[in-house]
Amino acid sequence: MTSLEEKIDEAKRLSLQITKETDDDRLMTLSVGPQHPGSGHFRFTIKLDGDYIVFVDPDPGYVHRGHEKMCEYRNHFQNIPHLERPVIHDSCNITYAYSLAVEDLVGITVPRRGQFIRALASELSRLSYTLYWLAIYGIFLGHSTMFMWPAGDRELLIDLLERLSGARVTNAFNIPGGVRNDIPYNFKEKCLAQVNYFEKRLKEYDNIFYNNPLVRQRTEGVGILTKEDAIKLGVTGSVLRASGVPFDVRKVEPYDVYNEIDFNVQYMKTCDSFARAYVPVLDMRESCHIIRQLLDKMPESGDVREKLQFNIKSSPGETYKRVESGRGALGYHVVSDGTPKPYRVKASVGSFRNLLALPFLLTGSKLGDMPAIYWSLNYWPVEADR
Amino acid sequence: MGSLTPDFRFGNFVASIVWLVLVVLALFTVLILPIIFFSLFYVPLPIVDGQVLTPYLFFSMMVDPSRTLPIVQFFIHTDIFRAAIFPGFAFAALIAAVTIFVERKLLAKMQLRVGPLYAGKVEGIFQLLADGLKLLTKEIIVPSGADKPIFWLAPIMFVSTAAAVVALIPVASGWVVADVDVGLIAAFAILGFFPLIALLFSWASNSKYPFIGGLRALHQLIAFEIPFFLSALPVVILSSSLNLSDIARSQNIFWNIFILPINAFVFFISSLAELERIPFDLPEAESEIVAGWLTETTGMIYGLIQLGSYLKLYALAGLFVILFLGGWYGPQIFPQELIPGAHESNLPLLQMLALDGLYNPITVNSIFWFLVKTIVVIFLMLIIRGINPRIRIDILLHTGWYKLIVLTFINLFVVLMLIYGGIIGPEGVISIR
Amino acid sequence: MEKDKTQNNQTNLMEVKEEKSNLLSNSLINSITTNFGEQVKLVYKKENRSKIMVSPENLVETALYLRNNHGFDHAESASGTDYPADNQIEINYHLGSYSNTDYYPYIVVLSTRVDRSDPKSNSLINIFPSVEYHERETYEMLGVYFLGHPRNERFILPEDWADMPPLRKDFRIKGR
Numbered sequence: 003m004t005s006l007e008e009k010i011d012e013a014k015r016l017s018l019q020i021t022k023e024t025d026d027d028r029l030m031t032l033s034v035g036p037q038h039p040g041s042g043h044f045r046f047t048i049k050l051d052g053d054y055i056v057f058v059d060p061d062p063g064y065v066h067r068g069h070e071k072m073c074e075y076r077n078h079f080q081n082i083p084h085l086e087r088p089v090i091h092d093s094c095n096i097t098y099a100y101s102l103a104v105e106d107l108v109g110i111t112v113p114r115r116g117q118f119i120r121a122l123a124s125e126l127s128r129l130s131y132t133l134y135w136l137a138i139y140g141i142f143l144g145h146s147t148m149f150m151w152p153a154g155d156r157e158l159l160i161d162l163l164e165r166l167s168g169a170r171v172t173n174a175f176n177i178p179g180g181v182r183n184d185i186p187y188n189f190k191e192k193c194l195a196q197v198n199y200f201e202k203r204l205k206e207y208d209n210i211f212y213n214n215p216l217v218r219q220r221t222e223g224v225g226i227l228t229k230e231d232a233i234k235l236g237v238t239g240s241v242l243r244a245s246g247v248p249f250d251v252r253k254v255e256p257y258d259v260y261n262e263i264d265f266n267v268q269y270m271k272t273c274d275s276f277a278r279a280y281v282p283v284l285d286m287r288e289s290c291h292i293i294r295q296l297l298d299k300m301p302e303s304g305d306v307r308e309k310l311q312f313n314i315k316s317s318p319g320e321t322y323k324r325v326e327s328g329r330g331a332l333g334y335h336v337v338s339d340g341t342p343k344p345y346r347v348k349a350s351v352g353s354f355r356n357l358l359a360l361p362f363l364l365t366g367s368k369l370g371d372m373p374a375i376y377w378s379l380n381y382w383p384v385e386a387d388r
Numbered sequence: 389m390g391s392l393t394p395d396f397r398f399g400n401f402v403a404s405i406v407w408l409v410l411v412v413l414a415l416f417t418v419l420i421l422p423i424i425f426f427s428l429f430y431v432p433l434p435i436v437d438g439q440v441l442t443p444y445l446f447f448s449m450m451v452d453p454s455r456t457l458p459i460v461q462f463f464i465h466t467d468i469f470r471a472a473i474f475p476g477f478a479f480a481a482l483i484a485a486v487t488i489f490v491e492r493k494l495l496a497k498m499q500l501r502v503g504p505l506y507a508g509k510v511e512g513i514f515q516l517l518a519d520g521l522k523l524l525t526k527e528i529i530v531p532s533g534a535d536k537p538i539f540w541l542a543p544i545m546f547v548s549t550a551a552a553v554v555a556l557i558p559v560a561s562g563w564v565v566a567d568v569d570v571g572l573i574a575a576f577a578i579l580g581f582f583p584l585i586a587l588l589f590s591w592a593s594n595s596k597y598p599f600i601g602g603l604r605a606l607h608q609l610i611a612f613e614i615p616f617f618l619s620a621l622p623v624v625i626l627s628s629s630l631n632l633s634d635i636a637r638s639q640n641i642f643w644n645i646f647i648l649p650i651n652a653f654v655f656f657i658s659s660l661a662e663l664e665r666i667p668f669d670l671p672e673a674e675s676e677i678v679a680g681w682l683t684e685t686t687g688m689i690y691g692l693i694q695l696g697s698y699l700k701l702y703a704l705a706g707l708f709v710i711l712f713l714g715g716w717y718g719p720q721i722f723p724q725e726l727i728p729g730a731h732e733s734n735l736p737l738l739q740m741l742a743l744d745g746l747y748n749p750i751t752v753n754s755i756f757w758f759l760v761k762t763i764v765v766i767f768l769m770l771i772i773r774g775i776n777p778r779i780r781i782d783i784l785l786h787t788g789w790y791k792l793i794v795l796t797f798i799n800l801f802v803v804l805m806l807i808y809g810g811i812i813g814p815e816g817v818i819s820i821r
Numbered sequence: 822m823e824k825d826k827t828q829n830n831q832t833n834l835m836e837v838k839e840e841k842s843n844l845l846s847n848s849l850i851n852s853i854t855t856n857f858g859e860q861v862k863l864v865y866k867k868e869n870r871s872k873i874m875v876s877p878e879n880l881v882e883t884a885l886y887l888r889n890n891h892g893f894d895h896a897e898s899a900s901g902t903d904y905p906a907d908n909q910i911e912i913n914y915h916l917g918s919y920s921n922t923d924y925y926p927y928i929v930v931l932s933t934r935v936d937r938s939d940p941k942s943n944s945l946i947n948i949f950p951s952v953e954y955h956e957r958e959t960y961e962m963l964g965v966y967f968l969g970h971p972r973n974e975r976f977i978l979p980e981d982w983a984d985m986p987p988l989r990k991d992f993r994i995k996g997r
Contacts, residue, residue, distance in 0.1 A: 014681055030596060030600075032596055032597075038678055039674045039675055039678060039679075040674070040675035040676060040678075053782075055779060059463065062976070062977055063976065063977035063978060063979070066977045066978065066979075068987060068994075070962075070988060071741070071987055071988060071992075071994060072994070075994060093614075131954060140777075141675070142675040143675075143778060144667070144669065144673065144674075144675065144777045144778030145776065145777035145778075146495065146499065146667055146773070146774065147495075147498055147499050147667075147774050147775060148777075149499075150499035150500060150501055151499065154499075154501070155501050168664050210775060211777075214775070214776065214777065216667055216776050216777050216778075216779055217777050219779070220777060220778075220779070220780050220783070232919075233894050233895060233919045233920055234894065234895070234949075234950050234951065235424035235895070235950060235951050236894075236895030236896055236897070236917075236949065236950075236951025236952075237951075238897075242919070247919050249925060250918055254925035254926045254928035255869060255925070319865070320865075320872075321867070321870070322870055322915055322928055322930065324897075324928075331897065332900065333897055333915065333928075335898065335900060335913065335915065342725055345902070346902040346903075346988075348898060348900040348902075348913075348914060350897045350898030350900075353956075354954065354955075355897070355898075355951065356955060357952060358950075358954055368780065368781070368782065368964055369600070369677075369781075370670075370673075370676060370780035370781050370782070371780065373675040373676060387977055
């Protein structure tokens with residue numbers, strides 16, 4: 003196992019070589035994306051020496067919308083619907099961090115029932131995102147059944163979120179001060195039934211996908227990101243936990259009601275693509291436990307939202323709040339100058355941080371490993387571009 | 389888009405085609421038939437049974453089944469019928485079409501979806517027709533810098549090569565297009581052309597993804613052709629013939645798969661690789677190289693290549709049945725006469741329905757069992773697509789070179805030991821003939 | 822700017838946690854101030870967060886000190902904020918720790934202010950490899966040139982972007 007420095011040196015040497023030998027017929031430059039079934043809204047240029055990738059240059063930005071600039075022109079409530087756009091499948095988590103930051107700046111406490119409900123919404127949202135991610139991982143490996151099953155089971159959670167918030171994916175449910183509305187009648191029973199059914203389905207995913215010897219052959223021992231390298235590259239979320247660091251923001255820095263919930267941080271020590279693909283599934287099991295506990299411990303009645311003025315003014319200052327999203331720690335650095343609009347918003351998103359591991363892992367691997375490594379990084383191109 | 393109106397209905401589309409056919413028929417009756425008759429008026433016609441053979445007389449003679457059936461009987465034994473219709477192209481294309489539809493429905497059921505549903509009222513049975521029409525009407529885009537003659541020729545070569553393999557597959561005793569003595573070798577030799585066509589096409593399309601796909605197809609050929617040949621070798625030893633019909637006849641009592649289970653397995657895996665189906669669809673791996681060597685195909689070029697690959701699927705399933713599953717042999721379930729007593733009766737209609745003189749119970753039974761076995765093998769090939777991911781190229785090469793070749797030798801030695809030990813074979817204790 | 826946090830103070834558990842966090846931040850800040858003295862200015866201290874301001878020339882050694890002595894081994898983000906009134910751009914590094922379990926919940930905001938008319942700053946890429954893309958993004962979004970960064974070039978913006986860096990305050994969105 004080469005260390006990070008050696009690998010970086012090697013990559014630099016190779017890239018120098020490549021710039022020198024641009025006319026060399028030995029290397030073939032392939033553009034993966036943006037119109038490629040294996041890339042998403044994203045492009046990376048790879049150079050191939052035979053079947054080996056010797057150089058990778060990511061080029062994100064195809065869906066850059068400038069959310070950080072847009073935030074400066076809108077007040078805190080107007081910011082919620084457009085901030086969730088980068089990851090509409092995980093919308094409750096991506097607005098959660100912003101809501102926490104704004105609440106910290108304004109200095110309010112969310113009612114207890116509201117805290118439970120938005121934790122519940124964000125767990126459902128995380129499940130729905132992870133299923134979508136898993137579906138794409140399945141089809142990236144050429145496993146069409148694994149594409150259809152999670153995409154179909156995701157409908158259950160989407161239905162729950164629809165009952166909860168009225169929208170299927172773009173929920174805009176977690177807002178500064180709590181949640182937009184109370185849970186509907188009969189939601190608890192429906193939610194429990196769906197989650198119980200969903201847990202059974204997770205076992206079937208194991209049988210058809212994760213225990214399949216061909217999937218194991220393709221993912222085990224591929225794209226090894228050791229603990230040291232993971233720490234140095236500052237990756238987060240399932241990528242970090244697959245490299246043996248039990249870091250989960252819900253556990254290490256519990257926000258809202260997560261300190262009352264009993265759950266484990268799931269991590270693996272094999273550091274390969276298989277671990278990165280399997281840790282989200284372990285996380286989904288934990289999420290099911292968390293949802294059951296949240297439903298159990300939720301106060302029967304009470305406010306769900308601290309009523310705020312539409313143009314609420316926050317005190318001047320800055321804050322950095324983070325939550326655990328489907329792709330890892332998601333932090334919002336919000337600077338306020340005392341006006342209703344934020345002065346500067348910076349989103350530190352998991353995808354953008356995990357992107358750094360892509361050239362590191364792909365350099366030196368085979369072209370056939372490219373989808374298995376790329377999508378195991380839990381990278382969502384739209385979120386990275388913002 | 390844009391050419392399809394929002395109120396487009398497939399039913400209306402079919403109805404318009406039916407109208408067109410009716411109009412053409414009406415024009416034919418009203419205009420063209422009179423012209424033919426006028427011209428026949430000036431042509432000297434032959435005399436049959438003392439009567440001038442006018443078209444009316446010809447048709448009224450043809451109505452009598454005792455006259456029609458011999459003509460049909462003669463026609464179905466001509467080479468052109470065999471090559472074009474029954475054991476040949478049309479039959480295989482029909483099976484290919486059914487296979488595509490069944491594959492889509494089967495995969496859909498496995499994946500908890502419904503599959504094709506709308507075209508043709510009942511479970512979308514006309515979906516394939518709709519897709520074919522769509523492909524026909526699509527623009528064919530030739531990439532700039534493409535090697536045009538090869539680019540245009542390759543799909544046609546692909547289909548005709550697949551049809552050439554189909555021509556070697558006997559569906560019943562004597563029912564084969566080309567009954568050659570070196571049938572097995574010929575089949576392997578023709579199958580060896582496919583990666584070459586893929587490579588030519590990928591080179592001709594002047595693009596990077598097809599090029600990688602073509603090279604992958606070539607690698608796959610070399611890794612899997614050898615176990616493919618070797619797994620068929622003990623079959624040849626057992627039946628001491630290369631003729632596919634003879635190989636099938638040698639298994640009338642005892643199927644080869646009971647002696648050669650490992651070889652049957654290797655043959656099955658290798659034929660999956662030959663067909664470029666999941667888990668061996670590396671030349672078309674869409675998440676790595678877009679669509680592999682098919683990236684630059686458009687419209688009917690793509691349609692032809694798909695047709696060719698499903699013809700190949702039928703051919704290889706048929707080959708598996710011939711080599712290992714006893715060919716067309718199975719219990720006789722068809723009666724001696726289709727309608728009992730029809731042979732003795734003088735009613736022309738009953739004779740017509742009983743297909744007297746055409747209906748051969750043994751041949752029909754053979755075709756039936758051959759079809760049943762082939763469909764079972766095709767099903768096995770289809771199911772694998774639903775439960776497996778794509779394999780990686782180095783694992784594929786490793787599997788081909790190290791594992792499958794060794795496995796074929798195990799069974800080969802077992803068969804040789806049994807023969808030299810005098811247990812099976814021509815003078816053995818147990819006769820498998 | 823220091824704000825007493827009233828929320829989450831209900832349970833004993835929380836108090837213990839807050840005390841621990843206070844202890845941690847106190848020890849961290851003490852060790853920094855003893856080492857760097859007046860060169861480092863504490864901007865705020867909150868639960869699990871503290872922000873320290875250094876001058877641009879002290880940035881690298883403070884970062885090195887934080888990494889070697891306290892185990893802050895990665896940057897969660899590197900970003901900039903434009904202050905046209907002060908004619909300055911503030912660069913913030915949010916540093917976290919994966920190797921020191923005590924500092925798991927802790928984020929140190931290491932910040933520095935550079936001249937807005939000619940923004941140049943030392944890159945931290947040799948100390949934290951994780952800032953590579955964040956610094957590249959800051960370069961194109963705010964125009965801060967990072968000395969020692971191998972690729973100060975376009976990353977997210979369109980390839981034909983010819984306007985000013987868009988996150989500066991004098992870049993206006995059309996129609997707003």
